[in-house]
Amino acid sequence: MNNPPLVSLIIITMNHEKFIEQACLSAISQSYPNYEIILLDNASKDKTFENAEKVLSKFDRPYKMIRNTESFGVAKNINIAVSHASGEYVSLLSGDDWLTEDHLAEKVSYIQKNLVDFILSDGYKYYQSEDKMTDAYSPKEKKQIIDTLYRFFHENVSENKTANVGTFVKKELLVKYPFDENINTEDWDMNLRLTSKGYKIGFIDKKLFYYRILSTSLSRNWKLMKDSYEKVTHKYLDYIKADKELYKKYQLKLIHFKYEILLSETDSESEKERLRTEWKKEKYKVKYKNPVLFFKLLMLK
Known part of the structure; x- marks a missing residue:
């Protein structure tokens, strides 16, 4: 790829000391050649920040570490991290999830070949307490998402139907339309906000993420x-x-x-x-x- 665009891979984390190493290793192991890592620790009370820095410092990959002195919601944390990003594109990752090695390469290739502004993909769900891995979508669910991408807003406005792990988006959109800091389901809100304004969403039919579900997850x-x-x-x-x-x-x-x-x-x-x-x-x-x-x-x- 000639002059590959810079991607800012943003990791938002809080009290993930047991999981942050896996998230950081998946970030640092990307096959894509031109990206930076921005890790924001949301005032963790454990060793999340130290564990992350220990991993990232071992590799020759540009990274920035941000450490909040007080805790904020996920949306505000993403907005803070985006303000430090230098990339043309932003990829989002939670500190308890992880990515496949070709995650960024697939996303950049897709967005350069298709007239879209942000991208979701297929992936896996990992249930921590049960040590069980499942597909993120059933075949029927995934087909429904792909077949109705052209009317994504209508399909998702009354219920979020997508797993928004590893969302990949043009940075300019996150600068122009920051995440709503009053909402916990900030990813669903962003999907609706952008598609309601006419921006196009893409979906890659490849498994590019692992979504860890904890007993303390917001969805519970x-x-x-x-x-x-x-x-x-x-x-x-x-x-x-x-x-x-x-x-x-x-x-x-x-x-x-x-x-x-x-x-x-x-x-x-x-x-x-x-x-x-x-x-x-x-x-x-x-x-x-x-x-x-x-x-x-x-x-x-």
């Missing part, structure tokens, strides 16, 4: 997820309400959060059973507007 915290979901969708609520199917999906998602929160707050099995029954009723009321059909289906369940 239902109250935070509900709050973030409402903040993101509120931006596009008029669009959602104007489409009957989207609005139905939106309502079902709110019901889902409501009952997951209630279930997480009780240890009583009888109360859990009651809540599941109520959940089922509310869900069917939204899904089936015909009262007769609704009660028939409810009886079958």
